[in-house]
Amino acid sequence: MSCFIIVLLNTNIFQGSEKLKPTDIKDPEYFHKVVDCQYACPAHTPVPEYIRLIAAGRYTEAYMINWDSNVFPGVLGRTCDRPCEPACRRGRLEQEPVAICRLKRVAADNRDDVIPYMPQGPFPPNGKKVALIGGGPASLTVARDLAPLGYEVHLFDEQIKGGGFMRSQIPAFRLPEQVLNEEVDYILRLGIHTHFKHYVSSLKETLEQDYNAVFVGTGAPRGRDLPDLPGRQEGDANIHIGINWLGSVAFEHTDKIGKRVIVLGGGNTAMDCCRTARRLGGEDVKVIVRSPFASMKASPWEKEDAQHEDIPIIDNHVPKSFVIEDGKLVGMTFEKVEAKYDENGKRRLVPTGEPDVFYPADDVLIAVGQENSFPWIERNIGLEFDKWEMPVVDKTTFQSTNPKVFFGGDAAFGPENVITAVAHGHQAAVSIDLFCSGKNLLTERLSPFVNLVSQKMGIHEWAYDSPVDEYNRLTVPQAPKDVTLKDRKREVELGFDPLAGYKEAERCLNCDVQTVFDAPKCIECDACVDICPTSCITFTANADEPELRQNLKVPALNPTQDIYVADGLKTGRIMAKDEDVCLHCGLCAERCPTAAWDMQKFWYNVTKAGEVKYGCNGNEKG
Numbered sequence: 001m002s003c004f005i006i007v008l009l010n011t012n013i014f015q016g017s018e019k020l021k022p023t024d025i026k027d028p029e030y031f032h033k034v035v036d037c038q039y040a041c042p043a044h045t046p047v048p049e050y051i052r053l054i055a056a057g058r059y060t061e062a063y064m065i066n067w068d069s070n071v072f073p074g075v076l077g078r079t080c081d082r083p084c085e086p087a088c089r090r091g092r093l094e095q096e097p098v099a100i101c102r103l104k105r106v107a108a109d110n111r112d113d114v115i116p117y118m119p120q121g122p123f124p125p126n127g128k129k130v131a132l133i134g135g136g137p138a139s140l141t142v143a144r145d146l147a148p149l150g151y152e153v154h155l156f157d158e159q160i161k162g163g164g165f166m167r168s169q170i171p172a173f174r175l176p177e178q179v180l181n182e183e184v185d186y187i188l189r190l191g192i193h194t195h196f197k198h199y200v201s202s203l204k205e206t207l208e209q210d211y212n213a214v215f216v217g218t219g220a221p222r223g224r225d226l227p228d229l230p231g232r233q234e235g236d237a238n239i240h241i242g243i244n245w246l247g248s249v250a251f252e253h254t255d256k257i258g259k260r261v262i263v264l265g266g267g268n269t270a271m272d273c274c275r276t277a278r279r280l281g282g283e284d285v286k287v288i289v290r291s292p293f294a295s296m297k298a299s300p301w302e303k304e305d306a307q308h309e310d311i312p313i314i315d316n317h318v319p320k321s322f323v324i325e326d327g328k329l330v331g332m333t334f335e336k337v338e339a340k341y342d343e344n345g346k347r348r349l350v351p352t353g354e355p356d357v358f359y360p361a362d363d364v365l366i367a368v369g370q371e372n373s374f375p376w377i378e379r380n381i382g383l384e385f386d387k388w389e390m391p392v393v394d395k396t397t398f399q400s401t402n403p404k405v406f407f408g409g410d411a412a413f414g415p416e417n418v419i420t421a422v423a424h425g426h427q428a429a430v431s432i433d434l435f436c437s438g439k440n441l442l443t444e445r446l447s448p449f450v451n452l453v454s455q456k457m458g459i460h461e462w463a464y465d466s467p468v469d470e471y472n473r474l475t476v477p478q479a480p481k482d483v484t485l486k487d488r489k490r491e492v493e494l495g496f497d498p499l500a501g502y503k504e505a506e507r508c509l510n511c512d513v514q515t516v517f518d519a520p521k522c523i524e525c526d527a528c529v530d531i532c533p534t535s536c537i538t539f540t541a542n543a544d545e546p547e548l549r550q551n552l553k554v555p556a557l558n559p560t561q562d563i564y565v566a567d568g569l570k571t572g573r574i575m576a577k578d579e580d581v582c583l584h585c586g587l588c589a590e591r592c593p594t595a596a597w598d599m600q601k602f603w604y605n606v607t608k609a610g611e612v613k614y615g616c617n618g619n620e621k622g
Helices: 028-034 036-040 047-055 059-070 073-079 089-093 100-110 137-149 177-188 203-207 242-250 268-279 300-308 418-436 498-505 527-531 545-551 587-591
Strands: 129-133 152-157 193-196 213-216 239-241 260-264 284-288 317-325 328-341 347-351 357-360 363-366 405-407 449-454 513-517 537-540 563-566 574-578 597-605 612-615 618-621
Touching: 028 036, 028 597, 036 047, 047 059, 047 100, 047 498, 059 073, 059 100, 059 418, 073 100, 073 177, 073 418, 100 498, 129 137, 129 203, 137 152, 137 177, 137 213, 137 418, 203 213, 213 418, 239 242, 242 268, 242 363, 260 268, 260 328, 268 284, 268 300, 268 363, 328 363, 405 418, 449 513, 513 563, 513 574, 527 537, 527 587, 537 545, 545 563, 587 597
Parallel strands: 129 152, 129 213, 152 193, 213 405, 239 363, 260 284, 260 363
Antiparallel strands: 317 328, 328 347, 328 357, 449 597, 513 597, 537 574, 563 574, 612 618
16 A cells, blocks of 8 residues: 555645645544544444444444444434434435434344453452542443453442433433443443442542542533523422433332423423423423524434424423412413524524413423532632633543543533543543553543555445445334323334344445555546546646635535545646545446555544453453
């Protein structure tokens, strides 16, 4: 394989008439960015690799690749926010993206026993102790990464089991308890010292114990209220904070609700609240949100599921008051608004001037956001907080201004999602391991595990077929509505069966099988240019980036994705390929008479703490 000088192309770097430099494909971040789904995943899960394994029926190996990166494949295969899917290259063909999230569940549902492929304790102790406060996904990820390195890990949580907000805020009809328990137990079986039903009331007292480091992964435990709305205090008995109410339902302290229910808010928590209310006796449940429907924070599929269960979503209504009669809540009044945008795109909600609207209600669930709360962290222990009462945390190391204390998940930078918490946990574990070893947290961080190997195959013999013109994305089947609405623990989505999983996996375009160009072999016959279905290859004179993007056979209009540039051609021209629209179909490599084009499989995996890689063959040094 020929070597080229590598740079990542950046429109801010190349000014004036400076020509683009050749692309260095040895920079692991170059092809990482081309594998858009993996690049968009906060934990950088090797998506195309595990999808190929699913298509081959190798579910256990697909599960373990996921487990290495995202820790909770069965949980995330049901509940992930799916940042990978909007990035999917299939979506650029005016088709729906590959159902990456639900394919993860196919691996989880069809795997064999995976425990033999996981780290096997007991592990030789290294003499270091770490406290994890909060039992959610960030803390559990830290525990999984540090325990095999010999750390004595102590996990504290006020709940009766591990899982944090995965247990208390995600309803059982979306995430069965059995699935969560199983994946939490994979971590706890590594020898974690658990302290459940234990609320940590003082970080100072924890630091005074013999822990070498403390990780805080307590989430964003406080739901926002509407304390200044008229009638809020008088109607308190029937007005509930959404996340608290969901937790009360999850732990079976609450098992019913009034027939008429209003849910305030437009995020995923609001969708979980309204769907749960339907299962607990709510007959007339409606979601009322300030913003327009299209700009609600809830994921599109969450809104669709709520509407499928006959829950109307009423947008552009701002709550004005809780209406109380004879000391009891009877409903709410709302002001109708419309969204107005200024020249900068900033939105204002402007009253329409129409009369206020009254909606009756027996109960109201407030799901208008979450915020952090750290009453148990003293302000005299060297840990700084910003003006929003959030800890000052380094975004690379996740270390606070008290060097022994690290944060991750929602506790670090505010509410996000499970996959982001997992990503934080991995990086925090790296930092804790470096810190406990007396090393520099920035300069001695571990590079990703990267490989680029030629994958020689015959014509049309890719790891599996991935035709560009393919059927549409498959729909995940659901249990009958009249059954699921009667049982809050009955899972709604049934998942893909193996055949459907195979068909959906075939839609993947294998974006990690990269086109690699060897300029000295090229005779500039233009065979690759002629056969390319997206006209993404151009042989032309070099220029600065804006001009070169316009000079390509089809102008490259997406500046966020790079142009692959190679020089060394006998005519003095360059080869320029628009990575944004390349389909990785391999036709250029098949057609090239001199093998100047090659298809090479790219493997990128974020290295975990201690350079230990958990692969399908057990512990492997990476």
